Amino acid sequence: MTSEQPSEKRPQPAVSKEAKGGARDRPDWANGLKRLYDSVVEEDLPDSFKDLLSQLDTKD
């Protein structure tokens, strides 16, 4: 799942920008938030989505 778009960043934690303040700016839950998001990104796509995507071409 790579994207060629230059504007499309890898899900790079924006947190890093603020990490200069030190560990206090990156509490434990920040990792949890990222993990929650990433765990959904990594799930297998349910068939309903595959079906919907394959039907798109017939909708014009």
Place this chain on the structure above:
Amino acid sequence: MGAEKRTASEKADFKRELTEVVPHLRAFARGLCGRADMADDLVQETLLKAWAAQERFQPGTSMRAWTFVILRNAYLTDMRRNRFRGEYDETVAERVLTAPAGQEEPIHLSDMHRALLTLPPERREALLLVGAGGFSYEEAANICGCAVGTIKSRVGRARSALNTMLAEGSIPKRSIDDDTAHRAILEELDDVAAGQGVAARS
């Protein structure tokens, strides 16, 4: 607006890019509405809307940002119709939020998820976009149709609210089911909707 019909190859490109962002749409939607089934309904709605509006997409720009705007607007509309109430899905949370074996987990991730869902929607979405989705403040501001400073302030408030709730263990138990809280959320939505979707209109 440049309403020429797309060629078959442009449509194929669009579809490929749209397919690639589906996992991200699902993650964003799940964070917004908290329930996997509703989140997936929202993503399906988003895909159909994106497909219908594909001539407004500028090739070379971020498909993820473009579709997030559509998803967000669909969410706000559905929220007004009372379809979502930031409900917390215990089963999904258990499955999704289980910490890797052996990893020190000072905070229960299910607590974190619950805390996230108690945030006002505009702070929740700002935190999701920046803290989980990896969008810059500028990109997040564009998606939400508001100023960069507004996003920074929402993210800051969301972070400090989570810090407080999680550090003190003071997560409101049922606040999202509470009528008063729900009314407050709907009022805040009016503010959010006021700046809705700059990127989508362009």
